[in-house]
Amino acid sequence: MQATEGLAAAPFRPKAEVSPLPLRAQPMQFSPMAERLSVSGADAWTVHNEATRLRATGRDVTFLTIGDPDQAAPEVVVEAAVSALRRGRKGYSPYAGLPAVRAAIAARIERRTGRACASANVIVMPGAQAGVFAALQCVAGAGDEVILPEPVYATYPAVISACGARMVNVPLDPARGFHPDLAAMERAITPRTRAIWINTPHNPTGAVFDEEEMNAIAALCRRHDLWLISDEVYEDMAYARAHVSAWSLADMADRTIVVSSLSKSHAIPGFRFGWVAGPAPLVERVTNLVLCMLFGGPPFIQEGVLPALERDLPEVAALRETYRRRSAAFSALLEAAPRCRLRAPEGGMFALLDVRPTGLPSLAFARRLLDEESVAVLPCDAFGPSAAGHVRISLTLPEPELMAAGRKIVAFAARLASEAEDAQPQAESVGGKHSRATIAARD
Numbered sequence: 001m002q003a004t005e006g007l008a009a010a011p012f013r014p015k016a017e018v019s020p021l022p023l024r025a026q027p028m029q030f031s032p033m034a035e036r037l038s039v040s041g042a043d044a045w046t047v048h049n050e051a052t053r054l055r056a057t058g059r060d061v062t063f064l065t066i067g068d069p070d071q072a073a074p075e076v077v078v079e080a081a082v083s084a085l086r087r088g089r090k091g092y093s094p095y096a097g098l099p100a101v102r103a104a105i106a107a108r109i110e111r112r113t114g115r116a117c118a119s120a121n122v123i124v125m126p127g128a129q130a131g132v133f134a135a136l137q138c139v140a141g142a143g144d145e146v147i148l149p150e151p152v153y154a155t156y157p158a159v160i161s162a163c164g165a166r167m168v169n170v171p172l173d174p175a176r177g178f179h180p181d182l183a184a185m186e187r188a189i190t191p192r193t194r195a196i197w198i199n200t201p202h203n204p205t206g207a208v209f210d211e212e213e214m215n216a217i218a219a220l221c222r223r224h225d226l227w228l229i230s231d232e233v234y235e236d237m238a239y240a241r242a243h244v245s246a247w248s249l250a251d252m253a254d255r256t257i258v259v260s261s262l263s264k265s266h267a268i269p270g271f272r273f274g275w276v277a278g279p280a281p282l283v284e285r286v287t288n289l290v291l292c293m294l295f296g297g298p299p300f301i302q303e304g305v306l307p308a309l310e311r312d313l314p315e316v317a318a319l320r321e322t323y324r325r326r327s328a329a330f331s332a333l334l335e336a337a338p339r340c341r342l343r344a345p346e347g348g349m350f351a352l353l354d355v356r357p358t359g360l361p362s363l364a365f366a367r368r369l370l371d372e373e374s375v376a377v378l379p380c381d382a383f384g385p386s387a388a389g390h391v392r393i394s395l396t397l398p399e400p401e402l403m404a405a406g407r408k409i410v411a412f413a414a415r416l417a418s419e420a421e422d423a424q425p426q427a428e429s430v431g432g433k434h435s436r437a438t439i440a441a442r443d
């Protein structure tokens with residue numbers, strides 16, 4: 001009764017009279033780190049986003065934008081993952097990864113590079129993306145500088161910025177096939193430099209750094225006491241020459257961090273399985289970060305990929321061969337595109353099309369290509385000034401569809417060339433329409 005009386009005694013207030021919480025004059029604040037994450041290559045995705053919008057309206061758009069392999073996952077991996085789930089492998093797992101999986105990654109690295117690698121040198125990560133983020137958080141902080149050859153993969157600037165560090169770019173010159181200029185790299189080193197961060201095979205340019213270049217970068221790191229971070233997510237997709245892993249370099253064991261994954265090579269980006277390999281003290285620190293953030297990885301995924309770590313699956317060689325063949329066929333087809341030059345990749349899954357001779361900036365080229373031919377490609381300016389005037393074409397479609405899209409690009413380039421020639425005074429168009437000689441002279 002007492003309680004009822006107490007309630008009855010409370011004065012009745014109609015809802016409207018309840019005073020609202022005072023409204024904040026300013027929006028709620030976020031941490032400096034959260035704000036620094038907003039640095040991104042978002043501009044690169046404007047055409048892709050527009051293409052997605054058009055597709056939602058029913059338009060038949062061909063997407064050559066994203067690096068998501070179109071192959072099926074290897075059957076043995078699917079079976080192992082499903083079987084692990086059926087065996088109830090759904091609980092927590094050790095932060096650094098299942099012991100058998102860490103051992104298998106270490107053995108794989110040792111097998112491929114000829115240099116010792118132990119489980120203590122390896123930590124499982126949910127993809128190479130998380131790997132580079134975690135590694136960089138552990139080696140660079142406020143005021144540090146990280147040297148990165150440019151153009152850069154679109155997520156890297158935010159990863160560096162999240163640490164409070166500063167990205168120092170060294171151009172990868174198209175005229176050198178986007179290979180590094182070691183003298184420029186050395187000139188970029190200051191007392192604040194903590195790391196050189198490379199990516200080979202390289203996204204978006206497709207460059208595969210050779211042994212001499214890798215050794216020269218290693219020598220710079222030793223001479224200036226720097227970390228070497230190497231993103232090798234396309235390690236199984238090198239065509240022009242063999243991939244050289246940073247792990248294979250001499251006298252670098254105390255300062256090399258290799259990040260990789262099975263996302264591309266095994267066509268399983270959705271598995272989110274990758275790793276960081278480095279000196280044991282680095283792995284201990286990354287483990288602390290994983291404890292705070294991830295609390296370990298899914299055991300059924302780790303057991304699923306075990307067969308792919310223990311041996312080189314035939315599907316990986318087949319996938320590499322498929323991309324090599326697509327790249328060759330696509331390059332041959334694009335020879336016919338006036339005022340454009342296709343740079344066949346030395347590795348990876350993208351081709352760069354140099355559209356500078358068309359006179360259109362890459363964004364305008366990509367926008368018109370989408371409008372007029374319903375083909376979506378990625379303008380590269382947002383990847384860095386050295387890639388300005390190039391568009392990135394993902395080779396992730398079966399060959400007939402890829403070639404059909406290629407023919408549309410050729411038709412579009414021919415139309416652009418006609419427009420340009422029609423706009424020119426008669427005297428300047430000697431040599432005929434779409435003459436490659438004319439193009440070469442202008443390029």
Ligand SMILES: Cc1ncc(COP(=O)(O)O)c(C=O)c1O
Binds near residue numbers: 127203261262
């Ligand atoms: C250079 C580079 N690094 C990392 C990633 C992310 O890989 P993962 O799916 O293993 O996180 C990508 C994906 O496209 C990439 O191109």
